[in-house]
Amino acid sequence: MSITMHDVAARAGVSIKTVSNVVNDYLHVSAETRARVEAAIAELGYRPNLSARSLRSGRSGVISLIIPDLRNAYFAELADAVMRQARARGLSVLIEQVAGGREVELEILRGPRMQLVDGILYSPLSLDQDDAGLLPDGPMVILAEHMFDGARDHITMANVEGARAATEHLLAQGRRRIVALGTDPRDELGPAALRLQGYRAALADAGIEADPAYVSTVVSWHRSDGANAMREVIASGIPFDGVVAFNDAMALGAMRVLQDAGIRIPDDVAIIGFDDLDETRYALPTLSTVDIGREEIAERAVELLVERIAATGAAPGPRQIVSGFRVVPRESTGAASAAAPEVAPVTTAGVA
Amino acid sequence: MATTLHDVARLAGVSAKTVSNVVNDYPHIKASTKERVLQAIAELGYRPNLSARGLRSGRSGVISLIIPDLRNSYFAELADAVMHAADQRGLYVLIEQTGGDREREAALVRGPRTQLVDGLLYSALELGEDDVDLLAEVTTPMVLLGERIFNAPNDHITMQNTAGARAATEHLIEIGRRRIVAFGAHPGEQVGSAGLRLVGYREALEAAGLPYDEALVRAVGVWHRYDGAVAMRAMLDEGEPFDGIVAFNDALALGAMRVLSERGIRMPEEVAIIGFDDIDEGRYSLPSLTTIAPGRDQIAETAVDMLLERIDRRGEEFPPRLVLADFQLVRRESTGASTAPPAASVSD
Numbered sequence: 001m002s003i004t005m006h007d008v009a010a011r012a013g014v015s016i017k018t019v020s021n022v023v024n025d026y027l028h029v030s031a032e033t034r035a036r037v038e039a040a041i042a043e044l045g046y047r048p049n050l051s052a053r054s055l056r057s058g059r060s061g062v063i064s065l066i067i068p069d070l071r072n073a074y075f076a077e078l079a080d081a082v083m084r085q086a087r088a089r090g091l092s093v094l095i096e097q098v099a100g101g102r103e104v105e106l107e108i109l110r111g112p113r114m115q116l117v118d119g120i121l122y123s124p125l126s127l128d129q130d131d132a133g134l135l136p137d138g139p140m141v142i143l144a145e146h147m148f149d150g151a152r153d154h155i156t157m158a159n160v161e162g163a164r165a166a167t168e169h170l171l172a173q174g175r176r177r178i179v180a181l182g183t184d185p186r187d188e189l190g191p192a193a194l195r196l197q198g199y200r201a202a203l204a205d206a207g208i209e210a211d212p213a214y215v216s217t218v219v220s221w222h223r224s225d226g227a228n229a230m231r232e233v234i235a236s237g238i239p240f241d242g243v244v245a246f247n248d249a250m251a252l253g254a255m256r257v258l259q260d261a262g263i264r265i266p267d268d269v270a271i272i273g274f275d276d277l278d279e280t281r282y283a284l285p286t287l288s289t290v291d292i293g294r295e296e297i298a299e300r301a302v303e304l305l306v307e308r309i310a311a312t313g314a315a316p317g318p319r320q321i322v323s324g325f326r327v328v329p330r331e332s333t334g335a336a337s338a339a340a341p342e343v344a345p346v347t348t349a350g351v352a
Numbered sequence: 353m354a355t356t357l358h359d360v361a362r363l364a365g366v367s368a369k370t371v372s373n374v375v376n377d378y379p380h381i382k383a384s385t386k387e388r389v390l391q392a393i394a395e396l397g398y399r400p401n402l403s404a405r406g407l408r409s410g411r412s413g414v415i416s417l418i419i420p421d422l423r424n425s426y427f428a429e430l431a432d433a434v435m436h437a438a439d440q441r442g443l444y445v446l447i448e449q450t451g452g453d454r455e456r457e458a459a460l461v462r463g464p465r466t467q468l469v470d471g472l473l474y475s476a477l478e479l480g481e482d483d484v485d486l487l488a489e490v491t492t493p494m495v496l497l498g499e500r501i502f503n504a505p506n507d508h509i510t511m512q513n514t515a516g517a518r519a520a521t522e523h524l525i526e527i528g529r530r531r532i533v534a535f536g537a538h539p540g541e542q543v544g545s546a547g548l549r550l551v552g553y554r555e556a557l558e559a560a561g562l563p564y565d566e567a568l569v570r571a572v573g574v575w576h577r578y579d580g581a582v583a584m585r586a587m588l589d590e591g592e593p594f595d596g597i598v599a600f601n602d603a604l605a606l607g608a609m610r611v612l613s614e615r616g617i618r619m620p621e622e623v624a625i626i627g628f629d630d631i632d633e634g635r636y637s638l639p640s641l642t643t644i645a646p647g648r649d650q651i652a653e654t655a656v657d658m659l660l661e662r663i664d665r666r667g668e669e670f671p672p673r674l675v676l677a678d679f680q681l682v683r684r685e686s687t688g689a690s691t692a693p694p695a696a697s698v699s700d
Binding site for chain 2: 038062069070071073076077079080083084087092093094095096097110222223227252253255256259278279281282283284286
């Protein structure tokens, strides 16, 4: 007969719960207890596996984080924050990348593998409002604006307000011909559309008519896309003195192209991004940006998901949390030149 | 009673094996068959979970990738490459961050958690040669990435740290630099990327008949942009003259470049700088960063292939393999090449 968790508990002289805590790598198990349980596991040759864990508790201790892709530094930094938050609660994270289009995204969401985990943190890329019916059942927290008829928990970043504040920041510097960089005509509800809305609202408030020639379209949101879009804007010959890029990676690609073209930042063109990536503090010039509260988003998202997973009986109604944001003025919009930071960013340590 | 795999198979009119293939998301299943199985799963409310998969096949279809941290762009890009390679082979990837913490690195391979997955891809920072015994006890198939541990009883794929750093240093010597900083050393380290890269730096100097000057070997413990900026600021304040920098990774180089620019030091005219890793960011920095491309995609694909073979042939004894990835010197503006950022993205 195979060795069970009961056998291990009996041998180690602890409760089954304690064995489970060790197997699940929860914090706050004393080193001595952990050692005793591990010794018992080794002696008996007990092999817990995801199966066994899951069959006992109905849970695997694994949550899924669905994001567009890790090459996008915003999502790498978000994933880092989510994993630290998850680990503090004894959970592991299965990351799924959905960049590649609607079909890929649907396949991952609806595929059987989403039933393998206890809950899902989902940052939608290609799906929209009409797709609410396609989401799998089970605990899920959506990292996006109010979507899918509000039937799920949402953590929303301040897309409209953040982009509006970024645009207002340029207007306050006296910029009037401001390019919006990063729209996606296929995106009607996602961050691109919402940030465009914020940009337009700020212009309208300032009495500036929105000119479609100043709205630049991209395919995805990497450095190369920002560089390509900026090249097109320059080639079009329209006069401009400001750029609101819808994320930092595009802004960094665009900055490099502006400089290659001999355009001075911020003297000729002021530019601001969105996300507050670590990289922006070291760029030349340092990049002004909108800090959208990544740590807060990760913490609240994992909290909400853990509550959902634990909920028994009548589930609470869907909740919506809007994270805070702030404009971070740096050299690219004329803030006084500051040396690269003296204080290390929040991070796990690491070499490479 | 709970719905089983067999119930699903009966309703869909296929074999249990086919249901299992769909659940495990193996490629090469006819779309119509897959649709029928998924429909049966939905109708019956069948919930396969990692358990059910694991119990049927003895496998979960999940491998772990254990790395220091995703905030380090090299590891984010490596993780992306590993996930692509795993996806193509029908596997999912569970990423574990160690934060470069020795205890956690040990716990992740020693603990019962290793048995939750089919195999491990393991990139250690703090464990070293002395820990080979620990690795020998791990019964889960494992492939080592990185340079901390050689002579372990495991398959291992590594960058060519020494040869790469040597090529980087030789490149600076070739363009006439004589006072070249080794930036990112870990004093006393024998194995590990810092120790090995310092050897390559030293070899290049010796081959060119240049002196090895301790004053030009700068220790930087952690390798993020921030640390590069702080260390470069300290070096400039000390006033030690130099005309070239071999930074032991790109992030350190990018942090240092920002500080050099703040001080009005022109690159590459006054100081030429080269990094290591070829992260995307280096193509867009000002100046764009010359670097060593360490073969990231090759590392990811080879690692997953070797691990799959170990999983498939579990129980068989065959000797551990050591694979050295191919590297390439990528010349950009920071050492005097004229390059514009690429029009196409690299591998989206």
